[in-house]
Amino acid sequence: MSGAVQSLQGVPRRNWAVIFFAFILFTVAFLGLYQRHASISGSWKFLINDRDDYQFWSITKGTTHTPTDDGNPYYFEEKGRTNTLPYTSPQIIGTLAKIFGIPVLSFFPVWHIGLPFISWLVMTLALCRFWKYSFMKSAVITLAVMAVLLNLRSTAQGSFYRYSRPGDALCFLFFWLSYVFNPVKSRLLQAGTLVSVFITTAMNPMIALMGCLATTQELLWQKWVSKNEEKARLLMLVFAAAFVSGLLYTGYVALHFSKNPWWFTMFANEKKFVGQMADTMRRQYVRPEWPSIVWFCALCAALGWSRFKQKCWTAFDRLIFLVFFMRLFFSNLQLLFSANFQMAQHVYYFIPIEFFCLLAWLNEKMPAVARSPFFLKTEKFLFPAVGFAAFAVLFTPVSFFIWNLNFLDPSNYRVIDEAVLYFSMTPMIVFILAACCRFESIKRELLNRKTLACFIAGALISGYWAYPIPNRPYLQNFPFARAYAWLNENAQKDEVVLSAPHNRTFTDYLILYTDLKTFISPYGEYMSKRKQNPNNIFRFTLYTNLLYGSLDKVQFQDLKTKEEKLSHLKLNYVLLERDTPFAENVQRELSGYVKQVYGDQRCLLYKIVLPPQSLKS
Amino acid sequence: MIRPVILMFILMTASLKSYAAEPGQGPQLQAYFQAGLQSLKNNDMNGAVNAVMKIKQIDANDIRGYFLAIQVLWKMQKLxxxxxxxxxxxxxxxxxxxxxxxxxxxxxxxxxxxxxxxxxxxxxxxxxxxxxxxx
Structure with a gap:
């Protein structure tokens, strides 16, 4: 502890100024980005625009309830249900909100500013302490990479800005990997690494797998190849921490397995679904993901040649091999298990780490390449060729990798395959690095403070400006703010509200701004998907037939009358947007069973009033 | 060392070319979907599979788009x-x-x-x- 305090005291004032500047930068970026959301939703109170982000805050809210119902915070009937898989970040925020009695959405700006800021800070410190760059250099590199990622045409854009994953654990994995490839005997750094191991595993076991494999690989390397006993001993401690954290995670899941294993149900369904496919279709589905394979083969060839020339494996060689092996593995899981279990769709979690590795590895190799006789002899042709390749890739609709270049073909919003992203980006990176190695004047110009500052500022502005903002009907002009205020004053805790039309159930702020439950939610449906759960079908049937105005015609089990249908599951209020063509149907259907308790220019709120004998006890 | 680097670039270019799909796929999604449904109606499984794979190229990173398309096409045989x-x-x-x-x-x-x-x-x-x- 005293070591940590001393370290803090030893930090130069200039570094504190840089840290403060970064914090201000991310705050301004948050305001700039979310100002666009606020103008769509009509209020700074309604900023959630992503379904995963919505689920994150819903689970956070569920954690504040007593008993905790983070396993399905949407439905009254699922009250008290917890998750099998831990959602650590929302659980932590929810617990803090509960302890201090703060509304969960108060944490929204803190989270969306804090996540990129903490990520930047931890990665900067890791670069500085382990990879021996100066603090300023580390700060600039990290900021530049984060700014560039914002501009890429891939899911990398959201790495540090959306939802909890992967941003919440990425910087800790970065720290963990940095230590594993540069183990040092320092209590502070060892403690930091052990904490990172536990945090990464708790937050995101998928990316923790990379840390575990890296630790194992380096332990074996130091023990048997380098024969460096001291480093092996240091790594043994990290290995033990990784083992214990994995054991704790597995134990937690095993103990909670019966709670709400909806993820496992989804995985099992995928496997079952593949099994039911026609043969031709299965062959198409269970096929290799070629870009990741070709990229990995090209990397191995380059690594092999580098080993042949340099007669050794450097830390970056081993790191980049491992990092892209993980991509290969997750992208092709279907070849081993018939189903991919959504892993290929989540490999983008690794992009920031991959991007750092690729830059560092190319930066390490380029000086040797640029000094080689072959390069010197052919550079007159090579520079134009690589430059042309970079240019051609950039202006080809299928391979352009800068999101802003979408103007080339505005209809093309296809997210690029990340292995193709690396193919596309590499010529440009190589071109710049080779030019820097070969021409001192270019290097001086590019690494000039003003040039770097302009580059980072430009990348941040264009990145935040181009950050895709969904503008779907369910996000526009949210109409229920005043109705929520009325409900907070007058409704009982855990009463159930049905919001209509359907658009308002997608990002339903009801459960976030009140202590009430919702009648129907697509997320609630996911989280209650268990075998033989007829409630989901009932909710959907009642809801759509209410919108259609055909509640009388619908058949469900032995429910015959409208009273029976309206009281089958708990339902206390109906919140209806005025400006919807469904309004007339809903009002007609509910006539005689409801009493209007609130109304404004945007919405109407009805309380369900059923004859006492039809109400469930 | 420079030769394998050049070889890598050639491989990259070739790989990009082979991977390239038609530009402007966004609006074509619906067309592929229609084609797939039509193929199913005609009991043309190959046509349906082709449509699904084209949809997958468009929505490669969207698990929902992919599964929705594939499930709809597959289950259409029963619905x-x-x-x-x-x-x-x-x-x-x-x-x-x-x-x-x-x-x-x-x-x-x-x-x-x-x-x-x-x-x-x-x-x-x-x-x-x-x-x-x-x-």
């Missing part, structure tokens, strides 16, 4: 012509609320409430148009 009926009607400019309702139900059965939003949007728009015409 009696509901979805293609409305797709065909929509294509020919007919917006019949009853067909939308059938489609919404079919999509719910295939993939849950989330899958029905677009169809519910379509129904809402149709009803709004009808109400405006009455006025």
């Amino acid at each position: 009696p012509d509901l979805i293609w009926e409305i797709e065909r009607a929509e294509k020919s400019g007919i917006h019949n609320p009853d067909l939308y309702k059938q489609k919404i139900l079919a999509l719910f059965l295939v993939d849950g409430f989330m899958a029905t939003y677009d169809a519910l949007d379509g129904l809402e728009k149709t009803l709004r148009d009808e109400q405006e015409q009455k006025l």
